[in-house]
Each structure stands twice: as C-alpha cells, then as structure tokens.
Amino acid sequence: MSVLRVAYENCDGCGACVAVCPFDGVVLEEGVPRFGAGCRVCGLCIDACPRGALGLPGEEDAGDVADLSRYRGVMVVSERAADGLDPVTLELMGEGRRLADALGEALSVVVAGADVDAEARECLVHGADRVLVLDHPSLAHFRPEPYTDALEGAVRHALPSIVLMAGTPVGRSLAPRLAVRLRTGLTADCTSLEVNERGELLQTRPAFGGDIMATILSGNHRPQMATVRPRVMPRAGRLPVTGTLERLPFRPDPEYPGRVLEVREKPAADTVADADVVVAAGRGIRRAEDLDMLHRLADALGGVVGCSRPLVEAGWLPSTQQVGLSGRTVRPKLYIACGISGAIQHVAGMRGSERIIAINPDENAPIFDVAHHALVGDAYEIIPALLDRIEERGDARAV
Ligand SMILES: Cc1cc2nc3c(=O)[nH]c(=O)nc-3n(C[C@H](O)[C@H](O)[C@H](O)COP(=O)(O)OP(=O)(O)OC[C@H]3O[C@@H](n4cnc5c(N)ncnc54)[C@H](O)[C@@H]3O)c2cc1C
Structure with a gap:
C-alpha cells in the first residue's frame, strides 16, 4: 500500500527517496517508488525528491486547511x-x-x-x-x-x-x-x-x-x-x-456498523485518581511489609496509598495505584511522596496536586523541585514520628 502520494508523471526513478529513507520504507519497483510497512511518513523523501514527485496523502485537496x-x-x-x-x-x-x-x-x-x-x-x-x-x-x-x-x-x-x-x-x-x-x-x-x-x-x-x-x-x-x-x-x-x-444538524449514515444492544454500568475502579489525600511510596521504601506504615498514615488522613512504577513492577501494589505517565494522573488536596526521587514520568502524574510534601534524604532529589514542603530525611524516621504525633493529638489533619 502506498502511504505517500506519488505523481508518477514527475518521477524519473532517480532513487533519491530510497537513498534518504532511514527506515527502508521505500523501494524502486519497475523504476517507480513503492512504499512498504517500514514507511513512517516522516517526509524526508518528500524533501529529497528533486522533481517534487512525492507528497503526503490529501495534500492535493488541502487547500482550505x-x-x-x-x-x-x-x-x-x-x-x-x-x-x-x-x-x-x-x-x-x-x-x-x-x-x-x-x-x-x-x-x-x-x-x-x-x-x-x-x-x-x-x-x-x-x-x-x-x-x-x-x-x-x-x-x-x-x-x-x-x-x-x-x-x-x-x-x-x-x-x-x-x-x-x-x-x-x-x-x-x-x-x-x-x-x-x-x-x-x-x-x-x-x-x-x-x-x-x-x-x-x-x-x-x-x-x-x-x-x-x-x-x-x-x-x-x-x-x-x-x-x-x-x-x-x-x-x-x-x-x-x-x-x-x-x-447543528446531524444526518446519520444508515450504514454505520454496529448497534448498541445493552448498556451496563462499569463499577467505579478503586484507584488513586479520586482520592483527596495520596500517600505515595517509592523505592526508598525497602520492603513490601514497610508499606504498612504508609497505609496507617493514609488511613489517619482519610486517603489512599499510591506508588511509583517500580513498586507495581515488584508486585507490591496493583497498577491502579501507580501514579505517573504510564499510571494515573492525580490531583489530590495533599500528596505525600515517601522515598520517591521525582523522575519526570512520575511527576507528570502528580504535579497538579494542591499541596505536595516530599520525604527524601537526598536534598538534591528532583521531587523537591515540585514539592511545597521538603522533609529532608529518612522516611523510616519521619513517618513513624508523624504517626506518633497523630496518635498523641488524635487529629491527623491538625498534625
Ligand atoms: C515510558 C516510561 C514510563 C514510566 N512511567 C512511570 C510512571 O507512570 N510512574 C512512575 O513512578 N515511574 C514511571 N517510570 C519510571 C521512572 O522513570 C522512574 O524509574 C521511577 O519513577 C522511579 O521510582 P522511584 O522514585 O520510586 O525510585 P528511585 O528513582 O530509585 O528513587 C528512590 C528515592 O528514594 C530515596 N530514598 C532512599 N532511601 C530513603 C529513605 N529511607 N527514606 C526516604 N527516601 C529514601 C532516594 O534518595 C531516591 O530519591 C516510567 C519510565 C518510562 C521509561
């Protein structure tokens, strides 16, 4: 299938398109270019063609565009x-x-x-x-x-x-x-x-x-x-x-494929995406059982536990709890990042949070660039101390 438009009357079979293509997406067959599965429609061959014989499909009728x-x-x-x-x-x-x-x-x-x-x-x-x-x-x-x-x-x-x-x-x-x-x-x-x-x-x-x-x-x-x-x-x-x-008027085509026979409501998934408070764990949390302290903190704050991708890959938490580019985007009132470095793929999913607290012993960790409050230190000391204070005062939100 030709994915690019070829004006055959202008093509002299010089092969400039074949020579410039880095993807082996075009070959000359009987002196004219044929585009194959490798073609990424990158347009390099269009620019390289000395006779202007190549173009993107539809360019010929793109006048109004x-x-x-x-x-x-x-x-x-x-x-x-x-x-x-x-x-x-x-x-x-x-x-x-x-x-x-x-x-x-x-x-x-x-x-x-x-x-x-x-x-x-x-x-x-x-x-x-x-x-x-x-x-x-x-x-x-x-x-x-x-x-x-x-x-x-x-x-x-x-x-x-x-x-x-x-x-x-x-x-x-x-x-x-x-x-x-x-x-x-x-x-x-x-x-x-x-x-x-x-x-x-x-x-x-x-x-x-x-x-x-x-x-x-x-x-x-x-x-x-x-x-x-x-x-x-x-x-x-x-x-x-x-x-x-x-x-606006709409005239449906009677030939549309498919019919809706029944609509069933999908039960809402229990994900980090809808929580007001997210306590998120990263690789700074060393063992799956240590997540317990994060669950306790999340419970005290009326929130849920989220995580960075490595914890999902390790099987410690389900993918519904992963925050980031290939996970969920969250926008909670409070996001507490515990042992998360702040990789761009993670930050893409949480930077819109109203208030971000980050706990990390590395003061140069990129997570501090987006955090409103930086707790430079060990999550294993800070989280238990927070839990103790919450227990003392009996009011997590005040703490
Ligand atoms: C295409 C693609 C998509 C991706 N999508 C996502 C995504 O959706 N979500 C995501 O999270 N990642 C995603 N990643 C992975 C991402 O690049 C990072 O590898 C990942 O976010 C790192 O997770 P982390 O911060 O938990 O671990 P690390 O980068 O290893 O950071 C661990 C941090 O813990 C700190 N630490 C160590 N000990 C302690 C302690 N005792 N107390 C407190 N802190 C401590 C360290 O200083 C360090 O900063 C993606 C990557 C790719 C290539």
Whole structure:
C-alpha cells in the first residue's frame, strides 16, 4: 500500500527517496517508488525528491486547511458521564478559556448526544462563548463512526484554530479519527499548553519514553489538535452567562456498523485518581511489609496509598495505584511522596496536586523541585514520628 502520494508523471526513478529513507520504507519497483510497512511518513523523501514527485496523502485537496487565517477560536469537545457532563469537560474548558483569552478569541464547546440540553447549559454557565449542540438519537451512546461524522461537521462549521479533547478512552478513540478526517496533526496527552506571539499552540508532552519534554507546533495545518488527560488541568469555574447556544444538524449514515444492544454500568475502579489525600511510596521504601506504615498514615488522613512504577513492577501494589505517565494522573488536596526521587514520568502524574510534601534524604532529589514542603530525611524516621504525633493529638489533619 502506498502511504505517500506519488505523481508518477514527475518521477524519473532517480532513487533519491530510497537513498534518504532511514527506515527502508521505500523501494524502486519497475523504476517507480513503492512504499512498504517500514514507511513512517516522516517526509524526508518528500524533501529529497528533486522533481517534487512525492507528497503526503490529501495534500492535493488541502487547500482550505492551508489557509490558516480562516481558523479562529478554541473549541472543546465535551464528554458525558452517566449523570451529566464529565468533569474532564470542565478541565478542558478551564484551559480552553485561558488560551482563548490569551488569543483574544472565543471559546466554543461541542456537546454531542441525545437530550443534552442540561449539559449544554452547564457549558454556558462555565464560560463558553458558544455551545454547538448535536442532539440526535443516534448519538445517544458513544460509537466512533457517528461521533466522528458529527464532530467533523462541527469543526468544519466553526473552523476553530485549536481543538481540545480529553485523553480518555472516548477521546483517544475519536481524536485520531477526527485529525485524519481534517488532515491535521494531533498531540496526545499534553501536560501543558500555551500560545506564542504568532498565536500558535505550543503543545508540550513527554517524549522518547519521558526522557525529554517536547513542545510540538502544528505550523501549517489547522485546527491544532491536542488531547489532555483527566485531572491535568484545573476546572473552569462558574461565570455569568454571556454565551449562545446553536443547534447543528446531524444526518446519520444508515450504514454505520454496529448497534448498541445493552448498556451496563462499569463499577467505579478503586484507584488513586479520586482520592483527596495520596500517600505515595517509592523505592526508598525497602520492603513490601514497610508499606504498612504508609497505609496507617493514609488511613489517619482519610486517603489512599499510591506508588511509583517500580513498586507495581515488584508486585507490591496493583497498577491502579501507580501514579505517573504510564499510571494515573492525580490531583489530590495533599500528596505525600515517601522515598520517591521525582523522575519526570512520575511527576507528570502528580504535579497538579494542591499541596505536595516530599520525604527524601537526598536534598538534591528532583521531587523537591515540585514539592511545597521538603522533609529532608529518612522516611523510616519521619513517618513513624508523624504517626506518633497523630496518635498523641488524635487529629491527623491538625498534625
Ligand atoms: C515510558 C516510561 C514510563 C514510566 N512511567 C512511570 C510512571 O507512570 N510512574 C512512575 O513512578 N515511574 C514511571 N517510570 C519510571 C521512572 O522513570 C522512574 O524509574 C521511577 O519513577 C522511579 O521510582 P522511584 O522514585 O520510586 O525510585 P528511585 O528513582 O530509585 O528513587 C528512590 C528515592 O528514594 C530515596 N530514598 C532512599 N532511601 C530513603 C529513605 N529511607 N527514606 C526516604 N527516601 C529514601 C532516594 O534518595 C531516591 O530519591 C516510567 C519510565 C518510562 C521509561
């Protein structure tokens, strides 16, 4: 399958594409390039072709996408939970509002579903300038095909410069589909978003296994699309309503594959993600049985025990308790990091906590860069001392 577009009339079979490809993704067959499974669509061969015979698929009909000036404003794609708007929508709206204000442009929110008036109103009272409602029985339950069609229609109608979606199972299913339809880029799981002086979205996320933070720009295509995981951004507050509500038509394709036969509620998983207080253990805790003191501290504070990845790998705690890039993102009122060094992959999942206390004997440990309170010392001395004080005073929160 050719993943790049070849203008065969311009190709003279020089082989420059084959020579430049570091992935063995292209070969010459009968004098013309054929792209194979190795092709990463990196574009090196497009630049190397002396006759301009190669291009990305869809570039030939990307005329409107390239006209960046037509795209304005920030659009948030909302998500629904069983009982109304999913809280992640308010988090995206908080961030969307901030970016829209920085650009001096409007914040719109798309609400798709069936009977979604209440959710649409919620978006208005949380600061949306414009709520685009796609209300249709075929959108009652999430299915990728109708939702992709509906959202594509909303984006083509409003032409936002930025589209923010949630890094949830629904968002992760929809965002790439939508990006392909719109022939634009997508940066998944951003940990920070800013706009530069040219109004471009700076999309920052860990890259190369988290060894570096990469800031990614969609220089030539609109909209600029990013997903953000739940609990990474603060929620939008309530504001006086000034926005408007607009209903968009939606004509479902009768041929959509699949039907929803039954909807069963999934029991809420008991994870660190929803706790107000997290006492997190790292490799500074030497034995599984020593976790007992952390459980006692967590119980006294009405919280739960979380951990860094090595403790899950050691089988000491379930993966539902892992905090970080490949675990859960948490935003508790209090996060106590016990024996955690503060690797970038861990910090990515907890830096949004309201108050962070770190216990570590190494005063140069990176965890202290994000901690509000540094307890430089041995967790084996500090935690028992804290527990003793709590027992003495009988009021953990005061301690
Ligand atoms: C793709 C990828 C994804 C990853 N995802 C995650 C993730 O989601 N979550 C995550 O946590 N990691 C993740 N990691 C692993 C991450 O890079 C680190 O290896 C890990 O976070 C280190 O865990 P730690 O801080 O517990 O251990 P260490 O880095 O070994 O730190 C232990 C700390 O304990 C301190 N210490 C020693 N003795 C004591 C004591 N008596 N009292 C108090 N402190 C003490 C030490 O000074 C040290 O700072 C990921 C890595 C990769 C490559």
